[in-house]
Amino acid sequence: MSASKMLICYWFGLAALSIATVVLGSSGSTLLLAAGVMAIALIKAWLITDGFMELRHAPALWRLLLLGWPLAMAAGIGLAMLL
16 A cells, blocks of 8 residues: 555544544543543554654654653543542
8 A cells, every 4th residue: 555545544544533532522521431532542642653653663662652652641631530
């Protein structure tokens, strides 16, 4: 698959995930829905990092840092919601 077709697929994936975030966010206010929104945000971060930033072939440290940060933020938000 060519790079431009791959980027279009990533873009459609991000658009679909954004719509899913809006739908979940407007469905109510429960801890389960919030966890779903955060999970979608993590998937979007992965798509952006690997797809648009093209870090699929980057050194492991860079990928770990750029994928670890959204994971740390989601964990912090989840912890704050539980307390």
